[in-house]
Amino acid sequence: MSVAHEQVAHEQQVLARIERVRRGSARLREQRVTMAHGAGGKATQTLVESVFLRRLGNPVLDRLEDAAELVAGGARLAFTTDSYVVSPLFFPGGNIGDLAVNGTVNDLAVQGATPMFLSAGFILEEGFAVEHLERIVASMAEAAAAAGVQVVTGDTKVVQRGGADGCYINTAGIGTMVPGVHLSIASVRPGDVVLVSGPVGEHGVTVMLARGELNIEADVTSDTAPLSGMVAALLRAVPGVRALRDATRGGVATVLNEIAKAADVSVVVDEVAVPVRPPVRGTAELLGIDPLYVACEGRMVAVVGPDDAQTALDTLRSHPGGEQAAIIGRVAADPPGLVLLNTVFGGTRIVDLLVGDPLPRIC
Amino acid sequence: MRYVDEFRDADRARALASRIARLAEPGREYKFMEVCGGHTHTIYKHGLEDYLPENITLVHGPGCPVCVIPMGRVDDAIHIARQPGVLMTSFGDMMRVPGGNGSFFDSNARDTNIRMVYSPLDALAIARDRPELRVVFMAIGFETTAPSTAMTLLRAKAEGLRNFFVFANHVTIIPAIKAILDSPDLRLDGFLGPGHVSTVIGCRPYEFIARDYGKPVVVAGFEPLDILQSIYLLMLQLSQGRCAVENQYGRVVPWDGNPIALRAITQTMRLRPYFEWRGLGFITSSALRLREEFAAFDAEQVFELPGLRVADPKSCQCGEVLKGVLKPWECKVFGTACTPETPIGTCMVSPEGACAAYYNFGRFSRQRVREASRA
Numbered sequence: 246m247s248v249a250h251e252q253v254a255h256e257q258q259v260l261a262r263i264e265r266v267r268r269g270s271a272r273l274r275e276q277r278v279t280m281a282h283g284a285g286g287k288a289t290q291t292l293v294e295s296v297f298l299r300r301l302g303n304p305v306l307d308r309l310e311d312a313a314e315l316v317a318g319g320a321r322l323a324f325t326t327d328s329y330v331v332s333p334l335f336f337p338g339g340n341i342g343d344l345a346v347n348g349t350v351n352d353l354a355v356q357g358a359t360p361m362f363l364s365a366g367f368i369l370e371e372g373f374a375v376e377h378l379e380r381i382v383a384s385m386a387e388a389a390a391a392a393g394v395q396v397v398t399g400d401t402k403v404v405q406r407g408g409a410d411g412c413y414i415n416t417a418g419i420g421t422m423v424p425g426v427h428l429s430i431a432s433v434r435p436g437d438v439v440l441v442s443g444p445v446g447e448h449g450v451t452v453m454l455a456r457g458e459l460n461i462e463a464d465v466t467s468d469t470a471p472l473s474g475m476v477a478a479l480l481r482a483v484p485g486v487r488a489l490r491d492a493t494r495g496g497v498a499t500v501l502n503e504i505a506k507a508a509d510v511s512v513v514v515d516e517v518a519v520p521v522r523p524p525v526r527g528t529a530e531l532l533g534i535d536p537l538y539v540a541c542e543g544r545m546v547a548v549v550g551p552d553d554a555q556t557a558l559d560t561l562r563s564h565p566g567g568e569q570a571a572i573i574g575r576v577a578a579d580p581p582g583l584v585l586l587n588t589v590f591g592g593t594r595i596v597d598l599l600v601g602d603p604l605p606r607i608c
Numbered sequence: 609m610r611y612v613d614e615f616r617d618a619d620r621a622r623a624l625a626s627r628i629a630r631l632a633e634p635g636r637e638y639k640f641m642e643v644c645g646g647h648t649h650t651i652y653k654h655g656l657e658d659y660l661p662e663n664i665t666l667v668h669g670p671g672c673p674v675c676v677i678p679m680g681r682v683d684d685a686i687h688i689a690r691q692p693g694v695l696m697t698s699f700g701d702m703m704r705v706p707g708g709n710g711s712f713f714d715s716n717a718r719d720t721n722i723r724m725v726y727s728p729l730d731a732l733a734i735a736r737d738r739p740e741l742r743v744v745f746m747a748i749g750f751e752t753t754a755p756s757t758a759m760t761l762l763r764a765k766a767e768g769l770r771n772f773f774v775f776a777n778h779v780t781i782i783p784a785i786k787a788i789l790d791s792p793d794l795r796l797d798g799f800l801g802p803g804h805v806s807t808v809i810g811c812r813p814y815e816f817i818a819r820d821y822g823k824p825v826v827v828a829g830f831e832p833l834d835i836l837q838s839i840y841l842l843m844l845q846l847s848q849g850r851c852a853v854e855n856q857y858g859r860v861v862p863w864d865g866n867p868i869a870l871r872a873i874t875q876t877m878r879l880r881p882y883f884e885w886r887g888l889g890f891i892t893s894s895a896l897r898l899r900e901e902f903a904a905f906d907a908e909q910v911f912e913l914p915g916l917r918v919a920d921p922k923s924c925q926c927g928e929v930l931k932g933v934l935k936p937w938e939c940k941v942f943g944t945a946c947t948p949e950t951p952i953g954t955c956m957v958s959p960e961g962a963c964a965a966y967y968n969f970g971r972f973s974r975q976r977v978r979e980a981s982r983a
Contacts, residue, residue, distance in 0.1 A: 256937050260971060263943035274950060277717035281704075287949050459726055526609055533649075533959070590832045591618035592655020594969040600704070600948045601713075 264582070271295055281601025285494030288601050309503075310429065311490060312356035314422065321422035323358030325349060328415040334377065336455035338448075338466030341414055342384035344542060347471050348493065349418040350392040354473040355489035355545055357428040357480065358420030360392060366400040366415040373411050381412060392471035394418070423480055430488040430548075433508035437487055437576040438554035440547045442475060442561050443468065443569050444520040445497050449539035450528050461531060463524035470543030475564045479547065482560040487548045491541070495599065497573075498537040500546045501584045502598045509581045514574035514596065516589045534603040537586075537596060548576065615831030616654065624836045625659040631843040638664045639795060640842055641932050643785060644802035645672030645960025646830050652969035654832040664839070667932035668962035670784045670888065671802050673749040674701045675930060675954040675961045678884040679918035681777055682707030685746050688775060688911045689720040695738070696722040696775075697731040698746035699753075701958045706951055708918040728760035728774070735764075735772035744773045744907050752804040754778045754896060755869035758876040761902055775907035776897050779883065781805050782813050783894035789821050793933050798842040800835065801827035803857040808873075810865025814853045822851055829857040876902055886954050887920060887927030926953035929962050936966040943967060 271291035281288035298307060305313045312325035329345040346363065353360040365385065369378070389396055396416075447468040454461055472491060480486060490500040497519070501512045514537075521529075521536045529536045543566065549557045554572060561570035584596040632638065642648060648668045651657060657666065670676060682705055689696035689712075696712075703712045703724060712722040725731050728745045735743035747757040757774060764772045781802055788794060801814055806827045814825045824845040828838035838856045845851060855861055876899060883895030898906040920926065923941045928934040936942055936955065946952040948964055955963035 256935075259937045259943065263967075263971065266944050266947075275714065275717070277714070279713040279717045281713060291949070458730065523609055526612075530609070530612060535653075586655075588616075588654045589613075589618065590616045590654040590656070591621050592658040592832075594652060594655045595971055597968045597971075 268582070279601075284599065284601040285499055286599035286601055290598070308429070308431075310356060311352040312358060312418075312420075314356065323353050323356045323420045323422055324417070325352040325356070326415065326417035327352060328413065330410070330413050331452060332410055333452070333455050334381065334411055336452050336467055338451060339469040339542075340381055340384050341412060342381035343388035344469050345414040345416045346385050346388035346392065346394070347469050347542060349416040350388075350394060351472045351491040351543070351545070353418050353420040354471070354476040355428070355491050356420075356422075357426040357476075357489070358422050359477070360394045360418055360420040360473050362397045362419045363389065363394050364398045364400075364417045365396050367402070368409050368413040368415075369401065369403045370409040370411050371403060371406040378412065381414075388471065392473050423477070425484060426480055426486075428486060428488050430490065430504045430507040432487050433504050433510060433548045433576055434487070435510055435576050435578040436551050437548050438551055438557075438572055439501070439512060439514070439574040439576065440549070440554070440557055440561065440570060440572050441492070441497060441520065442472070442545045442547065442567050443543070444522045444525065445492065445541055445544060446521060446525045446529065446536035446539035448542040449496065450525045450536075453532075454528065459532075461528055463528050465522065465524040465528070468541055468543040470566055472543060472545050475561065475567055476545070478564050479557060479560050483549055483553045483557045485550055485553060486557070487550065489545050489547050491545045493542060494540050496536070496538040496540055497544075497546055498535070498584065498596045499598060501596065504546075504548065505582050505584050508576075511577045511580050511582070512574055512584045513577055514584065514586045516586050518571055518573045520569045520571050538599055538603050551575075612831070615829070615833045617833065620833055621659055621836055624833070624840055628659075628664070628836070628840050628843055629661045631840070631847045632661045632663055634663075636663060638797050638843070638846070639667055640664070640798050640800060640839060641667040641669045641788070641796050642800040642828070642835070643669040643671045643781065644800075644804065645675065645958065645962075646804060647800055647802075647828060647835060648672070648962050648965050649960045650830055650832055650835060652965040655969075656832050656835060657970070659836060660839070664843075667796065668929070668936070668965075669932060670788065670885070670930040671750065671781060671805070672955070672958055672960040672962070673753065674705050674958045675926065676779060676784075676885045676888065677702070677705055677748060677777060677954060678886045679707045679920065680884070680916050682711070683709060683918060684913045684915060685775055686712070686715045686720060686722075687914055688744055688907055689715065689722050691742070691911060693740065693742050694721075694744055695734065695741045696720065696744050696746060697725045697734065698722065699726075699748065700724045701960075702746060702748060704951065704957050705954055706957070708916075728757050729763075732760050732764055732769070732772055735769055736767070739771055742771050742773065744775055746775045746777065748777045750779055750781050750802070750805050751808040751873070754873050754877065755808060755866070758869075758872035761876045761898070761905055762872060764905060765902065770904070773905055773907040773910055774898060776877065778877065778896040779885065780879075780894055780896065781809075783891050784885065784888065785817065787888060787891050788931050789817065789823070791931055791933070794931060796823060796932070797846060798824040798826070800838050800842070801825045801853070803827060803829050803834070803861060806855075806857065806861045806865070808866050808869045811853050811855050811861065811863050812865075818851045818853050824851045825853045827853070827855045827857050827861055829860065875899075884917065887924070887930045889927070921952050924953040926955045929953075929955050936963040939963065943971070
């Protein structure tokens with residue numbers, strides 16, 4: 246065997262060992278919670294698995310879907326919850342109020358449920374302007390009406406100045422499962438086709454710019470929107486949809502990694518096919534971050550069988566807000582658990598989970 | 609997007625790749641070092657190695673700003689951050705770099721307030737707005753970032769600010785390249801010169817590499833076609849038996865650098881006699897500290913620092929990786945004990961670090977991937 250071949254063989258051994266380590270259960274090493282634990286990437290997964298699932302785990306929770314599927318009194322229900330701590334509270338295209346409604350509506354919708362009822366819990370900081378609260382709640386009302394849901398229970402707490410950043414909102418939601426629909430990322434199989442419902446990364450970039458720390462001006466607004474109408478249309482046209490996920494924290498890349506891991510498949514994405522609006526791309530380029538990891542609040546990833554791909558695409562595109570939907574990749578058997586990207590440049594690379602938030606590069 | 613898409617054109621890449629392949633003599637191994645972490649990042653992010661023939665290897669160099677910060681300096685920064693009324697600021701990349709007792713993120717989870725900024729001017733603005741705080745900027749990076757620290761210092765002095773301080777950790781690239789050239793265990797055929805550093809220092813400082821060490825240098829831009837073209841230019845020099853410094857990144861890099869930026873650096877900073885580089889050890893005249901005229905802004909003089917040298921973990925082979933002696937995956941702890949989640953060495957932290965770039969982007973069997981993407 247030549248030196249070059251020996252090297253390649255050695256490299257393969259190392260890579261195989263790494264994959265074995267990665268498949269082992271995660272261990273939380275930190276003594277304290279860091280910001281990375283809230284970013285939706287590997288650190289979040291480790292915290293969830295080693296603290297929450299370890300003590301609270303059960304067959305429903307262990308599936309880690311966007312919403313829990315439950316059977317109560319003969320009815321199939323979906324149940325989910327999410328907390329909103331966005332800063333700033335107001336940003337181009339929305340505010341924490343519509344975000345809190347749309348986020349929970351979307352978690353139900355992508356599970357294959359028709360969202361029905363929400364709860365809303367507020368944690369307010371002493372001194373917070375009532376005028377701001379009214380604007381937030383008005384946006385919640387509008388978003389709820391648009392999504393066809395009602396806020397039916399709620400809670401208010403006030404903490405001392407400094408104990409919160411203005412206003413935090415938790416919402417929980419219940420919906421009824423669409424009959425005959427069973428969506429699960431574990432059901433994805435080789436040959437399936439992956440779509441996104443629109444341009445990615447807009448919410449995340451908008452919020453980053455709205456913080457005013459970057460001195461970048463770009464014409465970009467949050468994509469916050471309910472997906473329930475679009476999901477209903479898609480499920481009518483393609484009842485055999487395998488899985489849907491809204492690409493929130495961690496972006497499309499994180500969703501694809503969750504799929505690859507849950508279904509033990511590889512997902513191969515064509516970079517050139519991923520819709521990204523120019524201001525989002527430009528900002529991401531400047532900061533050295535990848536739009537695939539940037540949060541959306543009104544976009545979903547859909548996986549369908551190969552024969553359904555065109556119908557799914559046509560359905561998404563004919564729905565308001567889905568005009569720029571696209572087929573971005575497909576599912577393969579090998580290498581399992583990995584997301585691969587065929588780059589615009591013509592190369593191939595891994596798209597891995599991030600540890601924490603994408604950090605801007607130095608130079 | 610203009611000024612980006614042109615430099616990522618797959619057709620042009622294929623054309624360049626076939627020209628490179630034609631120049632590669634069968635049976636000969638070529639090893640080029642890309643000095644700069646930005647290049648490493650581009651190479652992996654775009655899958656550039658897919659275009660190279662098997663006998664051309666890219667070796668990842670020491671030019672990753674956070675990778676060369678020794679653990680003791682991280683501990684010193686955390687020590688400063690724990691002083692009363694201090695707000696420590698640094699670039700995002702720095703936040704996860706492990707010191708002797710954890711990173712800035714870990715330290716924040718205990719008792720400090722270390723915040724990410726995008727420019728030293730942002731730190732200055734905080735100091736201006738919050739006179740009750742002592743705002744410290746942890747300055748890191750090569751000649752690329754040193755001018756912005758210098759300009760910020762000049763502005764702070766002009767404004768008479770009393771609550772702004774710089775913890776200077778700037779390093780210079782030439783001594784590091786020289787250390788690598790003098791290292792006995794390395795065989796390189798040429799260098800991709802650091803593009804951003806060269807916008808400041810120009811191309812002349814590399815002339816000794818061609819003259820004294822007989823290795824060609826091509827100063828390269830950061831888009832994938834820039835790098836591919838630079839590799840082509842290196843191969844062309846080798847095939848013609850030439851050895852010179854060439855500038856592929858002429859659209860940004862002037863041959864003589866940027867005199868205004870250089871002046872700002874010399875006005876505010878001077879060379880340290882020596883400085884510790886993570887993994888590489890102490891290198892003489894390889895780093896910058898503030899001049900006496902800026903002592904009032906110098907965190908090293910204003911705050912008492914422990915200044916302890918913390919030895920790198922025994923298992924860590926960052927030094928060998930930074931020198932290009934080892935490929936990332938050849939390190940004993942790569943991917944098992946040392947991962948982006950739990951980095952032992954700095955090369956696993958920054959997206960520009962060779963290990964992190966390889967782990968995040970390149971960690972798979974190229975053959976299996978080719979099969980998968982064809983299927």
